[in-house]
Amino acid sequence: MAARIGLTFVPILLLGNLRSKKLIRVADEHKIPELVEKREEMLGKIRRNTVLFHILIFVPIIIFWATIIASLERTPLTGRWRIILLSPEEEEDIANQLAGPGWYRAVGEILSVDGAPNIIPPSDWRLNWIRDTLRRLEGAIPVLQHEDELCGHWIDCGPDDIPLPPPAEYPLRPRPRGSEYLRRLAEMTCARTVAPLPHVIAGPPYSLLVIDKPSSSNAFSYGFGPDGGGGIVVFSGFLDEVLSRNQAPAPQSEPQSWLSQLFGLGPRAPPHPVPTEEQTAELATLLAHELAHLVLSHHIETLSSGSIVWPSVLSIVTDAVRAFLFPVTMLFGPFINDALAGVGKASAGEFSQLSEYCTSQKQEIEADVVSARILAHAGFDPREAARFWEARHDTPKTAECSPARAEADAVEAQGLSLPRRWMGETHPVHEVRVTKLKAELERWEAERIAARAKRDAERAKAEAARAKEEAQRTA
Secondary structure (H helix, E strand, O other), X not given: OXXXXXXXXXXXHHHHHHHHHHHHHHHHHXXXXXXXXXXXXXXXXXXXHHHHHHHHHXXXXXXXXXXXXXXXXXOOOOOOEEEOOOOHHHHHHHHHHHOOHXXXXXXXXXXXXXXXXXEOXXXXXXXXXXXXXXXXXXXXXXXXXXXXXXXXXXXXXXXXXXXXXXXOOOOOOOOOOHHHHHHHHHHHHOOOOOOOOOOOOOOOOOEEEEEOOOOOOOEEEEEOOOOOOEEEEEEHXXXXXXXXXXXXXXXXXXXXXXXXXXXXXXXXXXXXXXXXXXXXXXXXXXXXXXXXXXXXXXXXXXXXXXXXXXXXXXHHHXXXXXXXXXXXXXXXXXXXXXXXXXXXXXXXXXXXXXXXXXXXXXXXXXXXXXXXXXXXXXXXXXXXXXXXXXXXXXXXXXXXXXXXXXXXXXXXXXXXXXXXXXXXXXXOHHHHHHHHHHHHHHHHHHHHHHHHHHHHHHHHHHHHHHHHHHHHHHO
16 A cells, blocks of 8 residues: 555656756756746755655555564474464464364365365264374374473484484474564563463364365365364375275175075175275375474465465556556557556466465475474374375375365366476476475484484593592592
8 A cells, every 4th residue: 555655656756856857957058047046946846856756665665574574483393484474363363264164164165166075974984094093193293392391212213213303493382472572572661461362373173074086186284273273185086095005905704694694694794994004104194294284374374475475566566567657658548558457467366376386385395394293203104204205206186285286187187377387397396395305304313313422422521520530539
């Protein structure tokens, strides 16, 4: 709004300065008495207009960057700088709308784009399998808040143990409320105040929905808050893919009794297959990836950058171009102005898609890294996650942060979008994700070796000091 108000008056100021400079030039060349007398007055007007021009230009820029700086925060567990324009209070308002049945309604609208989804009922054993695995992973989320206290034994992990990560430099913490900043300011300037209620973490329990769609081998997460305000949607195509590998021996049907044979009763149907540990580990890898998106509030970040920041920037740029080109385009009538506005909107749409695509890829890599922590604290081997994603290199539909990715069949059939054409052909995102995940596991091992060497050196130093003191006492 400040930019639009400024751009409304900037052309007027520029035209006024051009007119004043022209009159001054005429006065200097032709020595017209009236203009010579007003020369100082016109110079003062030019100076005032110039100052006002800079104010109108720089005030929106200062407001914009002040907003960006005030919205910067560190992503938990990874420490990446990001922009979150929604306050915790606004986030909680959205979360309250999604709590309980609201999440299922919102996800149902997403899935109903191509028709009513076929939801797997609670009696299906696959739903119970996924829910049990999800609850096991959810138990690791509180550990992320106190890794330094609960996981001090990470240094002693051996090659045959499940590797535990070193405590994160930026542990999982609730985002502070605006009232928290005011309280801190009040404590610095006057007496202590009562601490406000902390903002909650979008943690367990999460909602779960399993869709019977064999053609989709993926899953997605969606949500902004706790108490069921966030959750995961899994498609049966992924379950079929997992269950087709590492198969356990098929369960045998129970032998038919002579009484059943006498009355012509058929044999009982064999029970459902029991997933192997390898299959459960693959399922846990995908669920941990989606849990990482929820824990890191990636959907709030996407909403801030994709719906607020970049559209605002492009709107300001388009308005500025139109304002400075208006003296020229107005000579060609309203059609040229409308065409220029249409070009700006089209460019904004493509740029918004590009920025969302780039942000999504960063989030995918970050979710892979954090999912390794979740898996390790839940008792799964995170090294299997790297092998899992490598095996899915040839799978066309992998887990993505955006819910729209789950229903992207029609888009892919029509060809890649502009952002994917720009980046996908020259930037192997999948390989980068696997490389980053392996690098994270290698960093764990390197820090473990360094911490163990430091501890041994301190112990040796303490032993030497004690031996020296003992020798001095003996002497």
